[in-house]
Amino acid sequence: MGDPVRWHCLKNTDAVAAEALSRIQHAAQQAIAARGRFSIVLAGGTTPEQVYRRLKDSDTDWSRWFVWFGDERCLPPDHPERNSLMAHHALLAHVPIPADQVFPIPAERGPQAAADAYEPLVASELPFDLVLLGIGEDGHTASLFPGHQHPDDRLVVPVFDAPKPPPERVSLTITALCAAGEVCVMVTGSAKRDAVQQWRQGVELPVAQLKCPAGIDVLLDAVVCEGIIPDGE
Numbered sequence: 085m086g087d088p089v090r091w092h093c094l095k096n097t098d099a100v101a102a103e104a105l106s107r108i109q110h111a112a113q114q115a116i117a118a119r120g121r122f123s124i125v126l127a128g129g130t131t132p133e134q135v136y137r138r139l140k141d142s143d144t145d146w147s148r149w150f151v152w153f154g155d156e157r158c159l160p161p162d163h164p165e166r167n168s169l170m171a172h173h174a175l176l177a178h179v180p181i182p183a184d185q186v187f188p189i190p191a192e193r194g195p196q197a198a199a200d201a202y203e204p205l206v207a208s209e210l211p212f213d214l215v216l217l218g219i220g221e222d223g224h225t226a227s228l229f230p231g232h233q234h235p236d237d238r239l240v241v242p243v244f245d246a247p248k249p250p251p252e253r254v255s256l257t258i259t260a261l262c263a264a265g266e267v268c269v270m271v272t273g274s275a276k277r278d279a280v281q282q283w284r285q286g287v288e289l290p291v292a293q294l295k296c297p298a299g300i301d302v303l304l305d306a307v308v309c310e311g312i313i314p315d316g317e
């Protein structure tokens with residue numbers, strides 16, 4: 085197995101977005117050519133929004149895309165803090181992906197009911213072609229937070245008492261997130277430096293649990309890399 089974690093230091097947030105964009109476009113082209121379909125898991129938060137805005141101008145057969153979410157906040161579907169609404173405004177409202185091929189997490193139902201409803205759907209799709217993730221200042225990824233325990237046999241879990249608001253969320257587990265041809269983690273901004281440093285020092289942060297069969301690619305901007313990731317690594 086190759087390097088489990090491949091670190092890619094890029095000039096700035098723009099370069100991170102451009103790199104993520106080209107990886108998604110390449111993975112889509114490969115998957116559609118090979119299997120006639122492309123399944124992607126979208127990340128939440130603010131970092132990927134720029135990628136989604138650029139992605140809408142891609143030259144691809146959108147009718148072959150299947151869109152999933154790595155996590156969601158338990159808020160009404162039209163709440164501005166919903167990851168699904170961010171993705172809708174930045175990408176999904178602008179491209180002809182059939183509505184029944186977009187799978188928002190029904191987080192408005194509450195953590196447990198939403199997780200139980202999403203689990204069999206995810207099970208029917210695995211493996212994904214590409215999973216996109218972010219990382220939080222505390223080393224969380226998706227809605228998997230430090231100190232939270234989740235059963236190993238689940239693909240989707242309810243989250244309570246999340247330190248990042250809102251406290252109630254739903255998240256794919258490491259098992260589901262790693263069941264992918266490609267896993268890409270986007271990391272921008274100085275606030276993420278400590279988490280990356282700890283991750284590289286072997287601290288068992290949630291993001292460090294991503295020991296995926298295909299390995300993972302971490303796209304970082306120079307502000308994060310400086311003094312932490314040696315040039316040319």
Ligand code: 6PG
Nearest residue numbers: 128129130131218219220225226
């Ligand atoms: C969420 C996200 C979360 C996010 C990180 C980074 O719903 O909050 O899925 O895991 O990716 O918190 O967030 P930013 O990109 O906004 O820094």
